[in-house]
Amino acid sequence: MKALQIKKYGEIKDGLEFTETSKPEIADNDVLVAVKAAALNPIDYKLVQGHLKDMLKLDLPTGIGYDMSGEIVEIGSKVKDFKVGDEVFGRVPQEYMGTVAEFVAVDANVIAHKPDNVTFEKASSLPLAGLTAMQALKKADIKKDDRILIHAGSGGVGSFAIQYAKSIGAIVYTTTSDTNVEWVKALGADRVIDYKNEDYKEVANNLDIVFDTLGDDYTFDAFEIIKDGGKVTSIVGPPDEKTAKQMGMTDYQMPEKLSKLIKKKSAQYTLTWMQPNAPQLKEIKTLVEDRTIRPVIDLVYSFDKAVDAFEYLATGRAQGKVIVSLAETFENK
Numbered sequence: 001m002k003a004l005q006i007k008k009y010g011e012i013k014d015g016l017e018f019t020e021t022s023k024p025e026i027a028d029n030d031v032l033v034a035v036k037a038a039a040l041n042p043i044d045y046k047l048v049q050g051h052l053k054d055m056l057k058l059d060l061p062t063g064i065g066y067d068m069s070g071e072i073v074e075i076g077s078k079v080k081d082f083k084v085g086d087e088v089f090g091r092v093p094q095e096y097m098g099t100v101a102e103f104v105a106v107d108a109n110v111i112a113h114k115p116d117n118v119t120f121e122k123a124s125s126l127p128l129a130g131l132t133a134m135q136a137l138k139k140a141d142i143k144k145d146d147r148i149l150i151h152a153g154s155g156g157v158g159s160f161a162i163q164y165a166k167s168i169g170a171i172v173y174t175t176t177s178d179t180n181v182e183w184v185k186a187l188g189a190d191r192v193i194d195y196k197n198e199d200y201k202e203v204a205n206n207l208d209i210v211f212d213t214l215g216d217d218y219t220f221d222a223f224e225i226i227k228d229g230g231k232v233t234s235i236v237g238p239p240d241e242k243t244a245k246q247m248g249m250t251d252y253q254m255p256e257k258l259s260k261l262i263k264k265k266s267a268q269y270t271l272t273w274m275q276p277n278a279p280q281l282k283e284i285k286t287l288v289e290d291r292t293i294r295p296v297i298d299l300v301y302s303f304d305k306a307v308d309a310f311e312y313l314a315t316g317r318a319q320g321k322v323i324v325s326l327a328e329t330f331e332n333k
């Protein structure tokens, strides 16, 4: 089969290469999926660039890509909930990484049937970004009428998070730049802050929750704009101690600056490191089928242009999700 692989760490165009390789073998609990579409995520190019080398040891060459939607072509002997021909979507676990390929094997316990009302391209856009947003907002125990700031509302995670937070009845502030303001507003955000022309801290403060998708100073500055007892739920900041343990980081100590801010504001701070989760994927399927959440696609690239797709995502300017389609013909949006 044809697959895109990480050959070596470095620049995206040097690190990635198409290869002819054998189809993955499936174990008893696995299914083999003929991939129709694979969504890209920043973690993919960060892996190629070697930024996550210390955290995630890769045995190169290896496949790339976590998100997929496609059709089951083979099932393991213990698989009960799926059959050959089923259309599925999911975020494959680390050991199955390699969705930018004609076929991918995956544990059937972490995937779900794809939403009936969307294309494979749109379905593939949902798992990693959707599960991340859902898990981070669930960790913050988001409730009706909570005032939340979602950073980078035009990104893959942010565009899902806005719609999910609105479905719960929260009051949503979000940041993006001028060209994205109108379409991000149309996702349901109550107040879109154009971060190049407005100071988000002046517009959004005394908040119940900040969803930190940007990291660095944004993580620390979130404590200035939450109310006392508020919550900062991050997907890019330093780990909290519990998450550090789950990530296998022994002897971890939270940065002192962060500990002090948490104490000063009597705040809750958590880092979410998303995990595949079939029940939550089913929840996403329902939210999409009842049109509470719509997938937001920026560009769809053909399989042979997958390297260009990664380079585009790595500019950090994507407006929603970037997809690689393996179909011969596909809708761009």
Ligand SMILES: NC(=O)c1ccc[n+]([C@@H]2O[C@H](COP(=O)([O-])OP(=O)(O)OC[C@H]3O[C@@H](n4cnc5c(N)ncnc54)[C@H](OP(=O)(O)O)[C@@H]3O)[C@@H](O)[C@H]2O)c1
Pocket: 041, 042, 043, 128, 129, 132, 151, 152, 153, 154, 155, 156, 157, 158, 175, 176, 177, 178, 180, 195, 213, 214, 234, 235, 236, 272, 273, 274, 313, 316, 317, 318, 319, 320
């Ligand atoms: N912990 C986890 O499990 C997990 C899971 C998923 C993602 N992540 C991480 O979360 C981050 C976001 O992921 P993503 O998929 O949403 O990324 P993405 O789709 O690449 O985000 C791109 C968007 O970010 C916006 N943006 C960039 N700088 C901004 C700023 N200063 N203020 C407001 N918006 C800004 C851009 O809008 P403009 O062009 O208007 O600036 C663009 O639309 C990444 O670092 C990713 O690695 C972590």
